[in-house]
Amino acid sequence: MTEMEIVKFFAGLFILLGAFLSLVTAFGLIRLPDVYTRNHAASKSATMGVMLVLLGTFLYFWLIEHHFNSRLLLGVVFIFLTSPVAGHLIARAAYNSGVKLSDRTVQDDLAKARKKLEAEGHSK
């Protein structure tokens, strides 16, 4: 194997893994029962998938086309920072706007804590 083929193998491996993780995301969003579990699927595997695809693209452009593209690295860092924040915000908004948990949920610690606070006389 020449050097080119090794680089192409690893770039292709990263890209294929990332695309597979995107498919896993869609599967999770279709199959899981309520918003909170779907949000978990979307914010974890989608982030990992897009980071692997961007890493493979970065390796390809750097080692094959000899073009060090810093914007791809910036995109990786940016998505790594913002995607969990977005997931947390939308889950909190869903809970505060009263979306029900699924029937199979075992425990809801936040509801318990809120009930306790209200019993102690705090507002909200």
Add this chain to the structure above:
Amino acid sequence: MFEAVLWISVTFISLAMIGLIYRVIKGPTVADRVVALDAIGISLVSVIALVSIVLETSAFLDIILLIGILAFIGTVAFSKFLEKGVIMEYDRDGNR
């Protein structure tokens, strides 16, 4: 070989986006739709990266940052709107 891997990856991501569009249309609550739209934006970023490899140009790579930022801001605005009914609050104390 590498071309085949690229096209297989594009096919996977496209199938994923079709599944996400199903969730956008059907989703029982608004929060479901927002989660699915955020995931569509993230998938669009990887499609753009693959397209720029296939066309052998780096001209599209700026758009990756643009779409990432737009998806993030859209999700933040939607979640603020769901939670409080407004996007920008007017009083400066923050305790509506």
